[in-house]
Amino acid sequence: MCILLWYFQENIALYLGATSSLLTLLRSYWFPWLISCWLGALLYFGYGICRSYGETLIPGRVMVITSLLNLILDPIFIFTLDLKIAGAAWATCISFVIGCFIIFKTIFDKNLIMMPADLNKSKNGITAIASSNDSRNVKSIYTTDFSHDCDNNYR
Known part of the structure; x- marks a missing residue:
């Protein structure tokens, strides 16, 4: 998005009513x-x-x-x-x-964001969601009970 905004900056400014004299200021x-x-x-x-x-x-x-x-x-x-x-x-x-x-x-x-200690679990979950074409597989991922892992796998 930024690349497009950068590339079309002059066109966008002119479309919004800027005069060509303002383009120098716009570039800076x-x-x-x-x-x-x-x-x-x-x-x-x-x-x-x-x-x-x-x-x-x-x-x-x-x-x-x-x-x-x-x-x-x-x-x-x-x-x-x-x-x-x-x-x-x-x-x-x-x-x-x-x-x-x-x-x-x-x-x-304050530990409002925690990173998983075992990144393989995250990788496996993301891979399973991304490769799933069947909604039953995605549902099974979300219904799996990971509560026993919460204290040990997050730091």
Whole structure:
């Protein structure tokens, strides 16, 4: 998707009503903007993980931190470093990277995501689902009782 957006950036901008004089600004802004979109999506994914476990305070605090950080970094990048509009996108990228670090550190510290100790079980399950053309096989995978393995196979 990003490759297509990058390739068609000028066509998209012109279609949306941009003039050719804005294309220079667009070229400097588009790359950091695409990165900030992906980082923002990753950050909101982390917020969702926290919220799904009832941890609502942490995402709220990280949202405030990233917003304040972006508020501070925007004028520095735009005016002091003279990056103009691209500076705003780079400031957002830095804010989101710091937010991702905080939120995912919290997720792993609180064991909200656990990695299986035995990756073969995961591989076998994924392979069985992917190769199954028969809904009965998929159903049998989901009805298998793995509860006896929960304490020993996850760290």
